[in-house]
Amino acid sequence: MSDSPVSDGPIEGDVAERAFLAALAGLPAMGPARLRALLDLLGPAGSWKAVSSGRLPREVQAVIGPRAASVATSWVEVARTCTPEAVLAELHSAGVTVARRGEHGYPPALVDDPDPPEVLFSVGRPVVSENGPTVAIVGTRRCTRYGTEVAVEFGRGLSEAGVVVVSGLASGIDTAGHAGVLAAGGGSPPVAVVATGLDIVYPVQNRTLWRRIADAGQIISEFPLGVGPARWRFPARNRIIAALADVLVVVESHLEGGSMHTVTAALERDRPVLVVPGPIRSPASEGANRLLSDGAAPACSVDDILCALNLVCPEPVSPVADHGAPPVVVDPADLGVLEALGWEPTTLDGLATRTRLSPVQLGSVVGRLQRAGLISEERGFLQRCSGSGAP
Amino acid sequence: MLASINSATLLGVGGHPVRVEVHVANGLPAFGVVGLPDASCREARDRVRAALVSSGLTWPSQRITVNLAPTGVPKAGAVLDLAMAVGLLVACGELEPESVDGLAFLGELGLDGSIRSVAGALPLVDAVEADGVVVAHENLLEASLVGERRVHSVGDLRSLVRALRGDDEWPTSPHPAEADEVIQHPDLSDVRGQPIPRFALEVAATGGHHLLMIGPPGAGKSMLARRLPGLLPRLDGSDALQVARIRSAAGEDLPPGGLVRRPPWRAPHHGASAAALVGGGSGTMRPGEISLAHGGVLFLDELGEFAPKVLNTLRQPLEEGTVRVSRVTGSTEYPARVLMVAAMNPCPCGGSGAPGGCRCPESVRARYVRRVSGPLLDRFDLRVDVRRPDPGELLDGNPGESTERVLDRVTTARQRAVDRGVRANSDLSPSDLDAEAVLEPAAVSLLEGALHAGRLSARGLHRVRAVALTISDLRGDEGRLGVDLIDTALSLRIDPFSPVGPSVR
Numbered sequence: 001m002s003d004s005p006v007s008d009g010p011i012e013g014d015v016a017e018r019a020f021l022a023a024l025a026g027l028p029a030m031g032p033a034r035l036r037a038l039l040d041l042l043g044p045a046g047s048w049k050a051v052s053s054g055r056l057p058r059e060v061q062a063v064i065g066p067r068a069a070s071v072a073t074s075w076v077e078v079a080r081t082c083t084p085e086a087v088l089a090e091l092h093s094a095g096v097t098v099a100r101r102g103e104h105g106y107p108p109a110l111v112d113d114p115d116p117p118e119v120l121f122s123v124g125r126p127v128v129s130e131n132g133p134t135v136a137i138v139g140t141r142r143c144t145r146y147g148t149e150v151a152v153e154f155g156r157g158l159s160e161a162g163v164v165v166v167s168g169l170a171s172g173i174d175t176a177g178h179a180g181v182l183a184a185g186g187g188s189p190p191v192a193v194v195a196t197g198l199d200i201v202y203p204v205q206n207r208t209l210w211r212r213i214a215d216a217g218q219i220i221s222e223f224p225l226g227v228g229p230a231r232w233r234f235p236a237r238n239r240i241i242a243a244l245a246d247v248l249v250v251v252e253s254h255l256e257g258g259s260m261h262t263v264t265a266a267l268e269r270d271r272p273v274l275v276v277p278g279p280i281r282s283p284a285s286e287g288a289n290r291l292l293s294d295g296a297a298p299a300c301s302v303d304d305i306l307c308a309l310n311l312v313c314p315e316p317v318s319p320v321a322d323h324g325a326p327p328v329v330v331d332p333a334d335l336g337v338l339e340a341l342g343w344e345p346t347t348l349d350g351l352a353t354r355t356r357l358s359p360v361q362l363g364s365v366v367g368r369l370q371r372a373g374l375i376s377e378e379r380g381f382l383q384r385c386s387g388s389g390a391p
Numbered sequence: 392m393l394a395s396i397n398s399a400t401l402l403g404v405g406g407h408p409v410r411v412e413v414h415v416a417n418g419l420p421a422f423g424v425v426g427l428p429d430a431s432c433r434e435a436r437d438r439v440r441a442a443l444v445s446s447g448l449t450w451p452s453q454r455i456t457v458n459l460a461p462t463g464v465p466k467a468g469a470v471l472d473l474a475m476a477v478g479l480l481v482a483c484g485e486l487e488p489e490s491v492d493g494l495a496f497l498g499e500l501g502l503d504g505s506i507r508s509v510a511g512a513l514p515l516v517d518a519v520e521a522d523g524v525v526v527a528h529e530n531l532l533e534a535s536l537v538g539e540r541r542v543h544s545v546g547d548l549r550s551l552v553r554a555l556r557g558d559d560e561w562p563t564s565p566h567p568a569e570a571d572e573v574i575q576h577p578d579l580s581d582v583r584g585q586p587i588p589r590f591a592l593e594v595a596a597t598g599g600h601h602l603l604m605i606g607p608p609g610a611g612k613s614m615l616a617r618r619l620p621g622l623l624p625r626l627d628g629s630d631a632l633q634v635a636r637i638r639s640a641a642g643e644d645l646p647p648g649g650l651v652r653r654p655p656w657r658a659p660h661h662g663a664s665a666a667a668l669v670g671g672g673s674g675t676m677r678p679g680e681i682s683l684a685h686g687g688v689l690f691l692d693e694l695g696e697f698a699p700k701v702l703n704t705l706r707q708p709l710e711e712g713t714v715r716v717s718r719v720t721g722s723t724e725y726p727a728r729v730l731m732v733a734a735m736n737p738c739p740c741g742g743s744g745a746p747g748g749c750r751c752p753e754s755v756r757a758r759y760v761r762r763v764s765g766p767l768l769d770r771f772d773l774r775v776d777v778r779r780p781d782p783g784e785l786l787d788g789n790p791g792e793s794t795e796r797v798l799d800r801v802t803t804a805r806q807r808a809v810d811r812g813v814r815a816n817s818d819l820s821p822s823d824l825d826a827e828a829v830l831e832p833a834a835v836s837l838l839e840g841a842l843h844a845g846r847l848s849a850r851g852l853h854r855v856r857a858v859a860l861t862i863s864d865l866r867g868d869e870g871r872l873g874v875d876l877i878d879t880a881l882s883l884r885i886d887p888f889s890p891v892g893p894s895v896r
Contacts, residue, residue, distance in 0.1 A: 144747035148893045171753065176893040209895040252747065284747025345745045347776040348882055349587035353784065359590040360862060360879045367837075367878025378746050379737070380605070380776040380885030 139173025155180020406518025426459030598861030599815030
């Protein structure tokens with residue numbers, strides 16, 4: 001990027017423009033529509049002048065609506081206490097770059113979007129502006145082991161195939177998708193679009209993942225520094241994910257939730273939506289299976305997704321993983337327990353009822369299978385692992 | 392003009408001997424009580440006067456002073472009424488001092504001269520410094536449990552005076568002592584399927600390991616828990632007396648026969664206060680639910696709905712087996728050795744708790760489970776998921792194993808703990824475990840692995856060994872504990888609060 005360090009004197013040109021953009025985006029109650037109305041009419045410098053003087057053009061007032069006067073007053077107050085130079089300096093020290101729509105560093109896929117962000121903040125390498133094939137992996141935060149494994153596998157496979165994988169850095173499927181990309185190593189870099197300012201990690205337990213994505217790839221946000229999570233920002237973030245992707249892949253989704261919003265946003269933008277089929281009795285796959293019955297194409301392997309990107313011909317069908325093949329080095333009793341467990345989360349009690357083994361027999365088999373990495377336990381629920389190295 | 396009568400007052404679950412001294416002298420007519428009486432004790436003045444007058448006995452129009460010795464011990468309740476009345480009669484010459492020699496008096500007076508029962512008769516009779524005791528008819532059974540004292544029961548003041556003067560025989564009680572209590576705990580054969588929770592109950596009953604059951608509403612958690620007291624052996628002599636003592640001190644009825652032979656079952660509501668749970672209260676201190684469950688089962692249903700502060704007060708009593716309640720007015724120790732069983736839903740929506748299986752946002756679930764603190768969770772050696780049984784299991788008509796058969800196994804296995812010198816394996820200290828629960832080398836490395844992976848705390852490590860030892864006792868195994876037992880003990884110790892989903896390190 002061509003960001004030069006800020007000098008002490010008055011700022012000019014590109015740098016000045018970015019400073020105004022950053023300061024405008026940081027105003028309270030500033031959303032994409034208001035920012036767009038201001039910039040379309042007055043440009044960055046003109047907008048800042050209008051905001052600090054409190055005299056907003058009639059068109060902008062119309063966009064803000066009935067509370068225009070009070071919003072204008074609050075903007076004047078904030079503009080009096082902060083300078084665009086200081087805002088830009090803060091962004092620089094945090095390693096954040098700013099890009100305005102249509103300019104260098106702004107993702108081409110977003111330029112002609114029906115609801116584009118006027119300003120994008122990002123950290124890391126400029127990945128999304130290079131216009132390579134891009135896939136978004138989204139899904140529920142409350143995922144099962146099955147969803148985790150599939151998301152990791154897809155993330156890794158797509159990255160190895162040179163496809164950029166975008167997700168939202170939320171817990172659950174998003175984390176698994178990013179983890180898959182990071183596990184590929186040397187493939188295409190990970191990209192995350194977040195709903196907070198770039199200095200606020202949400203959810204906090206993803207701090208390490210956040211850092212690793214920022215190191216290896218790019219994290220994008222349309223919100224300025226210091227903005228915490230708020231309910232409305234997540235659907236707004238999802239529209240950017242949908243717009244960036246050439247293909248959207250849904251891995252496990254409940255009937256309602258953020259990933260369903262992302263699907264709606266993708267369909268509005270004519271992006272193909274691929275869905276991973278799930279067990280019909282799993283609530284975590286209810287939404288995904290509903291999408292399939294509504295006509296979405298199934299994503300049963302990385303190849304399915306590469307096909308939808310027109311990167312490979314659909315001829316050879318490779319299985320997702322060797323789910324059907326019996327694992328090696330397992331004695332017959334263990335194999336019986338594995339088969340009884342199936343691919344849905346099951347309690348120890350459910351397994352004992354199915355296998356009719358005594359608690360001690362079953363306990364020792366389960367312990368053995370856990371150590372062999374063939375099953376995992378979460379809150380007492382046992383789940384089979386496909387051995388794909390999911391985290 | 393001076394009389395001194397034996398009686399007793401209640402302190403905690405124990406009695407404390409009291410001498411009621413009555414002094415009648417010339418002066419302005421007055422009736423004063425000194426020696427730390429509480430409000431209900433001071434009101435005895437009015438009851439005693441009315442009772443004497445209605446019984447046709449003389450009331451001295453003189454200056455009456457009653458002293459309750461030792462004066463440093465606070466006296467509560469109306470238990471000293473009867474002793475004051477008798478003391479007054481002796482002091483003003485209605486009764487000969489010799490007639491009350493070697494007798495103690497425990498009872499509340501009605502205004503008509505009737506003698507009413509008091510709470511805690513058992514510990515009170517135990518405490519008095521006399522060979523014989525006079526109590527109300529209703530207290531005869533409890534009073535007789537002590538066994539070493541002559542116990543007389545009377546219904547009213549007039550017949551008491553006649554008996555003391557030798558005009559009449561001592562009255563006989565209209566409440567004859569009955570045989571053994573007949574309370575039946577529900578039977579385990581009602582539980583269909585659910586092999587793992589059943590096994591957990593058996594292990595809990597054998598080893599005295601606290602049990603946490605997690606499952607959706609309607610899965611049968613309470614039904615399972617209710618069957619646990621039936622799996623515990625009957626209380627022996629000293630335990631039965633102790634439990635009867637606590638129940639008596641709390642003013643609760645004793646079973647017919649007096650001694651509590653069945654292990655108690657207490658299930659306080661989740662709105663319970665800390666004082667209700669561990670004992671205390673302003674004014675008269677009362678044993679809490681954990682003491683009333685002493686020797687039996689304390690069942691905490693909807694564990695997540697109890698106030699976290701209240702739950703945390705249980706930690707120390709669970710560890711030490713006694714509760715020490717301190718108030719400004721004094722402190723008391725109550726016994727509190729219980730088998731704690733708790734039940735809770737995996738999340739507030741009542742879903743199954745399976746990964747991806749419920750509609751609660753993760754943050755809501757996390758807030759719900761955080762109400763149970765980690766240290767309290769660590770007290771539960773056994774933690775199992777209880778799922779709703781399949782309809783097929785409910786309807787297939789095969790009853791589960793009966794309480795009687797399981798109790799046989801439990802009793803046999805408990806004997807092995809008794810041979811080790813403890814009541815149950817949960818009482819074994821880490822150093823005892825080193826000697827008693829010797830591990831096979833493979834089991835040692837398995838536990839080391841679990842410790843290093845952060846799955847077990849050092850304390851948890853010992854508890855897993857104790858549970859494995861209990862399972863081995865149930866199976867009648869001899870020798871070292873193998874990998875299969877350790878694996879089983881670990882499988883009965885799930886972490887219900889771990890976050891689900893992937894994480895990147």
